[in-house]
Amino acid sequence: MADKHINARGLQCPGPIVELFKVAKAAESGDVITIEVTDCGFSKDINAWCKKTGNELVSLEETDGVIHAVIKKS
Amino acid sequence: MNKQKLIVIGAVAAGTKAASKAKRENPDLDVKIFTKEEHISYAGCGLPYYIGGIIKEKNELVVRTPEIFKKEQDIDIFIKHEVTKVDVNSKKVFVTNLDTQEQLSYEYDKLVLAMGASPIKPPLENISLKNIFTLRSVTDAFEIRDLVDAGKVQKAVVVGGGFIGLEVAENLKHRGVEVTLIELAPHVLPPFDEEIALLAQAHMKDKGVNIITSEKVLGFEGNGEFVSKVKSTAGDFEADIVVLSIGVRPNVKIAAEAGIELGTTGAIKVDKYMQTNVGDVFAVGDCAENVNLVTNLPAWYPMGSTSNKTGRIAGNNVVNTEHMDSLEGVLGTTIVKLFDMNAAKTGLSERDARKAGMNIETILVPATDKAHYYPGNKPIITKLIVERSTHKILGAEIIGSGIVDKPIDIIATAMTLNARVEDLTKLDLAYAPPFSMAMSSTIMAANVMLNKLNSKIDTITSRDLQEKLKDSQVNIVDVREEEECFISAIPGTLNIPLNTLSERSGEIDKSKETVILVCKVGKRAFLAYLKLKQQGFENIKVLEGGINAYPYNVE
Numbered sequence: 001m002a003d004k005h006i007n008a009r010g011l012q013c014p015g016p017i018v019e020l021f022k023v024a025k026a027a028e029s030g031d032v033i034t035i036e037v038t039d040c041g042f043s044k045d046i047n048a049w050c051k052k053t054g055n056e057l058v059s060l061e062e063t064d065g066v067i068h069a070v071i072k073k074s
Numbered sequence: 075m076n077k078q079k080l081i082v083i084g085a086v087a088a089g090t091k092a093a094s095k096a097k098r099e100n101p102d103l104d105v106k107i108f109t110k111e112e113h114i115s116y117a118g119c120g121l122p123y124y125i126g127g128i129i130k131e132k133n134e135l136v137v138r139t140p141e142i143f144k145k146e147q148d149i150d151i152f153i154k155h156e157v158t159k160v161d162v163n164s165k166k167v168f169v170t171n172l173d174t175q176e177q178l179s180y181e182y183d184k185l186v187l188a189m190g191a192s193p194i195k196p197p198l199e200n201i202s203l204k205n206i207f208t209l210r211s212v213t214d215a216f217e218i219r220d221l222v223d224a225g226k227v228q229k230a231v232v233v234g235g236g237f238i239g240l241e242v243a244e245n246l247k248h249r250g251v252e253v254t255l256i257e258l259a260p261h262v263l264p265p266f267d268e269e270i271a272l273l274a275q276a277h278m279k280d281k282g283v284n285i286i287t288s289e290k291v292l293g294f295e296g297n298g299e300f301v302s303k304v305k306s307t308a309g310d311f312e313a314d315i316v317v318l319s320i321g322v323r324p325n326v327k328i329a330a331e332a333g334i335e336l337g338t339t340g341a342i343k344v345d346k347y348m349q350t351n352v353g354d355v356f357a358v359g360d361c362a363e364n365v366n367l368v369t370n371l372p373a374w375y376p377m378g379s380t381s382n383k384t385g386r387i388a389g390n391n392v393v394n395t396e397h398m399d400s401l402e403g404v405l406g407t408t409i410v411k412l413f414d415m416n417a418a419k420t421g422l423s424e425r426d427a428r429k430a431g432m433n434i435e436t437i438l439v440p441a442t443d444k445a446h447y448y449p450g451n452k453p454i455i456t457k458l459i460v461e462r463s464t465h466k467i468l469g470a471e472i473i474g475s476g477i478v479d480k481p482i483d484i485i486a487t488a489m490t491l492n493a494r495v496e497d498l499t500k501l502d503l504a505y506a507p508p509f510s511m512a513m514s515s516t517i518m519a520a521n522v523m524l525n526k527l528n529s530k531i532d533t534i535t536s537r538d539l540q541e542k543l544k545d546s547q548v549n550i551v552d553v554r555e556e557e558e559c560f561i562s563a564i565p566g567t568l569n570i571p572l573n574t575l576s577e578r579s580g581e582i583d584k585s586k587e588t589v590i591l592v593c594k595v596g597k598r599a600f601l602a603y604l605k606l607k608q609q610g611f612e613n614i615k616v617l618e619g620g621i622n623a624y625p626y627n628v629e
Contacts, residue, residue: 040451065451
């Protein structure tokens with residue numbers, strides 16, 4: 001199991017979600033992906049994405065305008 | 075010389091404002107205020123937040139007390155004194171002291187009516203059970219909060235999805251109460267247009283409020299003397315408390331009985347000086363009628379912002395009879411916070427304007443409240459309603475998790491000065507990344523509106539698309555990336571990312587009536603629109619607001 005980190009800060013839609021797709025595709029089951037995003041629409045997207053893919057949304061926080069999401073691949 | 079006597083009936087916002095202003099204009103004035111309530115000068119709009127514990131102390135709700143009024147301004151306020159009759163011929167008011175039942179009468183030179191409005195309590199089965207509340211007075215808020223504090227409220231039913239109902243639902247939810255809200259109309263926030271209101275409604279549902287629309291409350295069942303169940307056309311709901319927020323009516327009884335004229339809205343008719351049809355009698359606040367500045371027709375906006383203004387004007391005019399102040403009308407500007415979402419409105423809704431038979435154009439434009447690259451920027455959606463022939467702005471609605479009060483106030487100001495949509499695009503507004511976009515959301519919306527009015531772009535609203543989907547006479551082309559479409563898309567969508575559109579436009583059925591381009595906020599859709607126009611597509615429309623503002627079914 002590996003920890004993967006995506007810095008998607010400063011990317012506008014659809015940048016962050018496209019990055020996440022790429023990394024998640026290459027990841028193994030049980031891998032933990034952390035992604036940091038400044039695009040404000042991302043929170044809604046990540047919830048829907050996890051529901052659709054069945055991956056687990058471990059945490060979703062926003063501090064100082066940076067959304068911090070942790071996902072565990074199923 | 076005898077002192078001039080001013081009597082004010084009602085001691086919340088408008089009444090105390092009128093009294094204070096009059097006393098400042100003429101310190102020799104003898105000012106008496108009568109109210110049947112125990113509390114005066116309270117923050118009626120703050121009551122839901124007291125229930126939620128955001129406003130912590132009782133004292134914070136009650137802005138001022140009779141003692142303070144006496145000491146600081148020499149104004150006499152008689153609480154628990156109900157005015158039962160006004161005689162405009164002998165210029166007298168008849169008052170009952172509610173504690174002693176003593177009957178009193180007082181003469182006036184000038185009279186200001188500020189009786190406010192009362193919540194509607196329909197004659198439903200068992201409506202007199204305990205713990206069925208309305209929320210209008212401080213006492214209502216105290217009782218509800220005490221029950222919640224005592225842990226006696228697990229389940230609540232809120233009847234009515236207007237501002238108060240939604241604010242109460244949110245605040246009860248914050249206190250850990252399971253909340254069901256029942257609204258008779260097809261959506262909450264009835265004054266707003268459907269596509270805006272549905273976004274607010276979806277957000278409330280996301281936050282865990284059970285919202286039921288297009289259903290009617292039929293009555294209540296009790297456990298002993300306390301309410302236990304709400305019966306509705308959608309079935310029964312258990313409830314430890316019920317809060318009715320289905321609207322208010324102006325308190326006009328003593329005015330009507332005194333021969334003071336009422337307007338078409340049922341509130342007291344006044345001119346722009348706040349004078350009634352009877353000499354030396356003024357009416358202000360929620361019991362008085364307003365004029366809508368857009369239509370110039372009578373309207374009724376029982377709101378604190380308008381109450382304070384009309385109170386101040388009457389206060390001036392009872393003294394300065396040679397230099398009267400006036401209010402031409404109001405726009406009905408309102409704003410509400412619902413969890414993490416804000417919604418504001420000014421002027422006419424699209425529905426109002428169409429009902430009035432006006433020839434209008436509307437547009438819905440998403441943007442951010444600050445520069446899109448500045449941390450903490452949040453989305454907002456602006457809807458503009460404009461008269462087609464004159465380009466005059468008739469109304470606006472703004473919703474989103476970002477700042478909405480600034481843009482709605484900009485538009486309300488512009489409308490008050492009779493602005494056209496062209497004027498909005500030219501406003502020199504404050505800009506730096508932490509505060510705004512370089513082209514602010516309002517200017518952007520006005521520009522898109524002009525493009526639409528000048529036929530540079532053709533758009534479709536989510537509501538109209540919803541209609542067209544029923545007979546599937548329409549191609550929906552989504553120009554976002556594949557990954558975005560995977561997350562959510564309108565059912566039946568053909569996904570062609572913008573950068574492949576030139577090669578793949580042949581996949582679109584040209585014979586079908588309309589092609590709709592869906593992207594997140596509408597920017598990519600506009601580029602795709604221009605590209606397809608170049609390729610000879612004639613019947614193309616962009617979905618206003620993109621998928622983010624689409625309140626209907628997505629998959």
